[in-house]
Amino acid sequence: MQKTAGIHHITAMVNDPQRTIDFYAGVLGLRLVKKTINFDRPEVYHLYFGNESGEPGTAITFFPWAKQLKGRIGTGQVGVIRFIIPADSMEFWKNRLKKFNVKFISAVRFGEKHVAFQDPDGLEIELVERREGTVNHWAFGGIQEENAIQGFDGALLISPQPHKTADVLENVLGLECIGQEEGFLRFKSEASLGNTIDIKLTPSVRGLMGAGTIHHIAWRARDEEELHKWRALLVEKEYYPTEIRDRQYFKALYFHEEGGILFEIATDPPGFSMDEPMETLGQKLMLPSWLESKREELEKTLPPIEVRVLEGDQK
Ligand code: ZN
DSSP: OOOOSEEEEEEESSSSSSHHIIIIIIIIEEEEEEEETTTTTTEEEEEEEEEETTTTTSSEEEEEEEOOOOOOOOTEEEEEEEEETTTTTTHHHHHHHHTTTTOOEEEEEEEEEEEEEEEETOOOEEEEEEESSSSOOOBBBTOOOOTSEEEEEEEEEEEESSHHHHHHHHHOOOOOOEEEEEEEEEEEEEESSOEEEEEEEEEOOOOOOTTEEEEEEEEEHHHHHHHHHHHHHHTTHHHHHHHHOOOSSSSSEEEOOOOOEEEEEEEEOOOOSSSOOOGTSSSSOOOGGGGGGGGHHHHHHHOOOOOOOOOTTOO
16 A cells, blocks of 8 residues: 655745744744745745755745734644654753743643644644654754754644544555544654644534644655556545646645545655755745746735844854
8 A cells, every 4th residue: 555654744824924934943943945935826925944955744834924814723724733853852942932932831642741832823833852853954043953843743633523534544645543542543654754643533613724724734755656646546535636736846736635634745856956056945035937037026026034043042
């Protein structure tokens, strides 16, 4: 059976691009690896953050749009994004969150301690320590390599039909169910990052799309050939996937699982260094070829943004 390695990326909706950069780059220390626009709506940025290369399993992406109404986290959505921090760095992160006035709680799930907090738009974030995972070589502001977020640990899915969603994870995507505890089911995939998926079993309010909610979660396909096989499987199982779309940095298809969560399957290649050098990723506004002729106009419309070390966070 074909199996996904794990999470490719997660995409969320927010209101303000600079506030999002200050939080994910400034406070959490992720690298802005791509500054582009929403291909379907060029007046809106599409910002990608990740480890030093934005490799699959580390990429969180945002559509920041000021006019977007606030959403509500609930069923039919990914409810929580969880990142891996290196072993023994929890104290560092608690102190860092305090320093930037981010209120957090400490909690335990499946026997593991994590801290939970919200981003400025209300997205639910957790940090969990693990010994596995790969080192993120991107150091920023007051964050050194030994404390840097490595990438996704995983995500929590909120479904109105949790067992149907579980069935999709197991029998379509090929994840393995490894346990049930206190109202959560846990699944694992094989990659070293983005490999832990929980499904909430207790009832939740109905989710509403909007700012402060997650738009979709993307799963990894090794290459385009594998993506075609995924598409054939989804057609056969009557998930009505979209055609394969060119997203510049990967090829992708989309479908709704039975709980209503929007799933994407995206190829690992070509990745974010396909149109700009690794050293300067994320610095220039990157446009697909069909929008290059509108660059000047777009650069005037889009609000100016920058990655900056926050006040009091110099090395
Ligand atoms: Zn996506």
